[in-house]
Amino acid sequence: MGHLQNRNIIIGVTGGIAAYKIAETIRLLRKSGAAVRVIMSRGAQAFMTPLTLQSLSGNPVHTDLLDETAEMGMGHIELARWADAYLIAPATADTLARLAMGRADDLLTTTALATPAPLFVAPAMNQQMWSNTATQANMRILEERGITVLGPGHGTQACGDIGAGRLAEPEEMSAALEDFFPSRELAGKRVVITAGPTLEAIDPVRFVSNHSSGKMGFALAQAAAEAGADTVLVAGPVTLATPPNVRRVDVQSAEEMLAACLAQLATPSHLFIGSAAVADYRPVVAANQKIKKSGESLQLELVRNPDIIAAVATMSPRPVKVIGFAAETEHMVDHAQAKRKAKGLDVIVANDVSRKDIGFDSDSNAVTWIDGSGAESIPMTSKKNLARILVSRCAQLFAEGEDDDLPQTGRESGGIGH
Ligand code: PMT
Numbered sequence: 001m002g003h004l005q006n007r008n009i010i011i012g013v014t015g016g017i018a019a020y021k022i023a024e025t026i027r028l029l030r031k032s033g034a035a036v037r038v039i040m041s042r043g044a045q046a047f048m049t050p051l052t053l054q055s056l057s058g059n060p061v062h063t064d065l066l067d068e069t070a071e072m073g074m075g076h077i078e079l080a081r082w083a084d085a086y087l088i089a090p091a092t093a094d095t096l097a098r099l100a101m102g103r104a105d106d107l108l109t110t111t112a113l114a115t116p117a118p119l120f121v122a123p124a125m126n127q128q129m130w131s132n133t134a135t136q137a138n139m140r141i142l143e144e145r146g147i148t149v150l151g152p153g154h155g156t157q158a159c160g161d162i163g164a165g166r167l168a169e170p171e172e173m174s175a176a177l178e179d180f181f182p183s184r185e186l187a188g189k190r191v192v193i194t195a196g197p198t199l200e201a202i203d204p205v206r207f208v209s210n211h212s213s214g215k216m217g218f219a220l221a222q223a224a225a226e227a228g229a230d231t232v233l234v235a236g237p238v239t240l241a242t243p244p245n246v247r248r249v250d251v252q253s254a255e256e257m258l259a260a261c262l263a264q265l266a267t268p269s270h271l272f273i274g275s276a277a278v279a280d281y282r283p284v285v286a287a288n289q290k291i292k293k294s295g296e297s298l299q300l301e302l303v304r305n306p307d308i309i310a311a312v313a314t315m316s317p318r319p320v321k322v323i324g325f326a327a328e329t330e331h332m333v334d335h336a337q338a339k340r341k342a343k344g345l346d347v348i349v350a351n352d353v354s355r356k357d358i359g360f361d362s363d364s365n366a367v368t369w370i371d372g373s374g375a376e377s378i379p380m381t382s383k384k385n386l387a388r389i390l391v392s393r394c395a396q397l398f399a400e401g402e403d404d405d406l407p408q409t410g411r412e413s414g415g416i417g418h
Contacts, residue, residue, distance in 0.1 A: 003032075003178045003179070003180075003181040003182065003183045004029060004032035004033050004034040004177060004178055004181060005032070005033035005034075005184070006033060006034075006035070007033070007034045007035070007084045007085065007177075007181055008034070008035050008037070008082050008083050008084045008085075009029055009034045009035070009036050009037075009083065009084065009085050009086075009087060009177060010036075010037050010038070010039060010079065010080075010082075010083040010085075010086045010087070010111065010115070010117075011025065011026065011029075011036060011037075011038050011039070011057075011087050011088075011089060012038075012039045012040075012041070012086065012087070012088040012089075012091075012108040012111065012112070013038060013039070013040045013041065013044040013048070013053070013088075013089065013090070014041045014043055014044050014088065014090060014091060014092045014094075014095045014108065015041055015042070015043020015044050015045075015046055015047060015092060016043075016044075016047065016090040016092050016124045016125065016167070017047060017158045018090040018124040018158075018166070018167035019044050019047040019048050019090055020047070020048065021089075021090075021167055021169070021170050022038075022048070022053065022089060022090075022170075023048075023052065023053070023056055024170035025087075025089065025170040025173050025174060026038070026053065026056045026057050027056060027170075028170055028171065028174035029174055029177065030056075030057070030058070032174065032178060034177075035059075036057040036058075036059065037057060037059045037062065037079065037082070037083075038050075038053045038054070038057050038059070038061045038062065039061070039062045039063070039079075039107050039108045039111060040053065040061055040062075040063050040108075041095070041106060041108050042063075042106075043092070045063065050063060062076075062079060062107055063107065064107060065106055065107040065110055076107055076110055076111060076114065077114055079111060080110075080111045080114035080115035080116075080117075081114075081115070081116070083111075083115050083117040084117055084181070085117050085118055085119075085120060085177055085180065085181075086111065086112065086115050086117050086118070086119050086120065087120040087121075087122065087150075087173060087177065088108065088112070088119070088120070088121045088122070089120075089121070089122035089124070089150070089167060089168070089173060090122060090123070090124030090167045091121040091122055091123045091124065092123075092124070092125055093123075093125045093129045093130070093132075093135050093138075095108070095109075095121075096121065096123060096135060096138045096139065096142065097134070097135075097138050099112055099121070099138075099142060099147075100137075100138035100141040100142055118146075118147075118148065118180065119147045119148070120147070120148045120149075120150055120173075120176065120177070120180075121142065121147055121148070121149055121150070122149075122150040122151050122152070122167055122168045122173055123135075123139075123149065123151065123152045123165070123167075124151075124152060124165065124166065124167035125152075125165045126157060126159055126161060126165055127157060127161050127162070127163025127164055127165040128161070128163075129165065130152060130163070130164050130165040131163070131164070148176070148180070150168045150172060150173055150176050151166070151167060151168030151172065152164055152165050152166055152167060152168065153166035153167070153168060153169070154166065182223075182226030182227060182388075183226070183227050183228075183388075183391075183392060183395070184227060184228040185227045185228070185391070185392060185395035185396075185399075186224055186227040186228050186229035186270075186271075186391065186394075186395050186398075187227070187228030187229070188228070189228075189229045189230070189270040189271060189395075189398065190229065190230045190232075190267065190268070190269040190270055190271075190406075191224045191229040191230065191231050191232070191269065191270065191271040191272075191273070192232045192234065192261060192264045192265060192269050192271070192272050192273075192319070193217055193220050193221045193224065193231065193232070193233050193234070193272075193273045193274075193275065194217060194233075194234045194235075194236075194257060194261065194273070194274050194275060194276035194278075194308065195212075195214045195216070195217020195218055195220070195221065195233060195234070195235050195236065195238070195275055195276055196212050196213070196214030196217060196235050196236030196237065196238040196276055196277070197209045197210045197211070197212040197214075197236045197237065197238075197276070197277050197279070198236045198251070198252065198253050198254040198256075198257055198276065198277075198278050198279045198305075199236065199237050199252045199253060199279075200253055200254065200279045200281070200282035200283060200286075200305070201252075201253070201282075201283070201286035202283050202286060202287065202291065202300065203286060203287035203288075203289065203290050203291045204287075204288070204289065204290055205290050206290075206291070208279055208281070208282065208283065208302070209237075209279060210277045210279065210360070211277075211360040211361055212236070212238075212276065212277035212360055212361070213238060213240070213360065213361040214235060214236065214238030214240050215240065215361070215362075215363065215383050216275050216325070216365060216383050216386075216387070217233065217235070217273075217275040217276060218233065218235070218238075218240045218242075218243060219383040219384045219386070219387035220273055220275055220387045220390065220391065221233040221243050221246045222243035222244075222246065222384070222387065223384070223387035223388045223390070223391040224246075224271075224273075224391050225243055225244065225245040225246045226245075226388075227391050227392070227395060229270075229271070231245065231246045231247065232246075232247045232248075232249065232264050233246050233247070233248045233249070234248075234249045234251060234257055234260045234261055234264065234276070235248055235249070235250055235251070236251060236252070236257065236276055236277075237250070237252055249264065253279075253282065254278045254279055254282065254305035254306060254308065255282075255305070255306065257276060257278060257308055258306050258308045258311060261308055261311075261312060262311070262312075262315070265312060265315065265319060268317055268319075268406040269319045269320075269406075270319060270320045270321065270398065270406065271319060271320065271321050271322075271323070271394055272309070272312050272319040272321070272322045272323070273323045273324075273325075273394070274308060274309035274312070274322075274323070274324045274325060275325045275349075276308075277327060277360075278305060278307075278308055279305055280304065280305055281302035281303060281304055281305060282302060282303060282305050283300055283301065283302060283303075284301045284302065284303045307343065309322065309324050309343055309345065310342075310343040310344065313343055313344035313345055314344055317406075320398070320405075320406065321346045321347070321394065321397050321398070322344070322345050322346055323345065323346060323347045323348070323349065323390075323394060324339065324340065324343060324345045324347070324348045324349070325348065325349045325350075325351055325367075326339050326340075326348050326349070326350045326351065326370075327351050327353040327359065327360075328350055328351065328352060328353065329352070329353060329354040330354070332350045332351075332352050332368065333350060333368060333370065333375045335350075336348045336350035336368070336370050337370050337375070340370055340371075346371065346372075346397065347369060347370065347371045347393075347394075347397070348370050349367045349368070349369055349370070349390065350367060350368040350370055350375075351365065351367050352366070357380070358380060362383075363382060363383060364380055364381060364382055364383060364386075365380065365381070365382075365383050365386050366378065366379055366380035366381070366386075367386065367390075369390075369393060378390075
């Protein structure tokens with residue numbers, strides 16, 4: 001997903017036999033697009049040469065706090081400010097103790113105090129040292145400060161013991177940093193997302209609606225904003241907090257949602273995602289006063305609501321990509337594919353809403369991504385994580401397509417983005 005592209009990572013290496021794993025960790029981080037600078041403690045240099053890690057990181061290795069030459073280049077404070085993340089691996093028991101105490105008696109610990117970047121530690125030591133109450137107390141202190149602990153793993157150790165204390169694998173450390181940073185795959189893109197139910201008034205106190213909580217759509221808005229998109233969220237009536245860096249427009253009914261979407265899309269947009277559960281019908285008239293109880297039955301006449309996403313997909317100029325959701329209870333893929341075609345959508349995300357553990361109002365979801373070339377299942381995961389996966393897939397549509405230029409308002413957009 002490219003979350004590490006152009007991120008600055010410092011790796012602090014301390015003295016342990018597991019230091020050899022850092023070579024591979026640096027290689028993985030650089031492969032993912034990160035810039036890496038290495039700090040080595042004196043102990044670490046007994047296990048690996050700075051020259052090795054300099055070659056792998058492509059940058060001079062920092063070893064001394066009081067190094068005049070290094071301070072003339074990138075000084076320790078500048079180094080601390082440069083970092084987007086600081087990973088200390090392997091972190092020995094002594095290093096963890098010194099971090100817990102807030103010591104600053106070498107470059108590695110000073111940088112830990114001086115950096116505003118998030119700190120990750122990957123402990124590695126003999127299993128007895130790891131389980132010692134002193135080490136465990138230090139770990140509690142570090143975790144209470146919000147430091148992320150990676151590992152340690154369990155298994156056979158260099159000393160022959162078996163237990164917990166093995167350094168996390170390079171792939172785990174690289175993945176943890178990758179997961180920590182949101183991707184910027186939608187930087188420079190404008191995205192409009194609908195979420196939640198619509199509420200169709202019967203009278204001032206009653207309405208027609210559905211079970212949508214808005215969680216899926218809000219998670220999508222959060223993921224899009226984290227991916228760098230200029231994100232607008234058109235939300236039906238829900239009780240969720242607006243995600244950071246998202247502009248929210250609140251609406252009640254389908255007609256209001258349509259008007260809000262068209263107003264937002266008057267500014268040409270790259271992506272429209274319709275995850276809202278729009279009521280297909282509304283009462284023909286919403287009574288001005290509360291309808292009085294009379295008789296054994298009440299006839300409510302409903303009229304079809306406008307189809308918001310179909311209107312968006314056929315507007316001119318049209319958002320470059322239009323993605324719908326399909327809530328289905330049977331023949332999910334066939335019904336969703338038919339909806340995709342009928343509404344003129346690039347992709348439809350099919351959701352089995354007959355299940356209680358996914359779909360409406362749950363924190364998790366499992367969906368099927370359906371485009372012109374077929375259907376692909378995305379297994380159950382949290383809505384937040386699913387949103388990141390879906391947003392990344394949407395970004396791939398732009399990466400693959402040559403048609404991500406925005407149409408101009410007032411210009412005929414024929415041929416753009418289908
Ligand atoms: O909000 P949550 O509790 O998190 O639940 C998430 C969800 C189940 C609501 C979501 O994942 C989902 O499936 N959303 C689509 C719900 C829906 O209305 O599906 P549909 O098959 O009826 O509609 C197909 C598409 O047309 C959807 O993109 C819908 O937004 C759109 N539509 C439908 C009717 C209408 N009048 N206008 C529309 O734009």
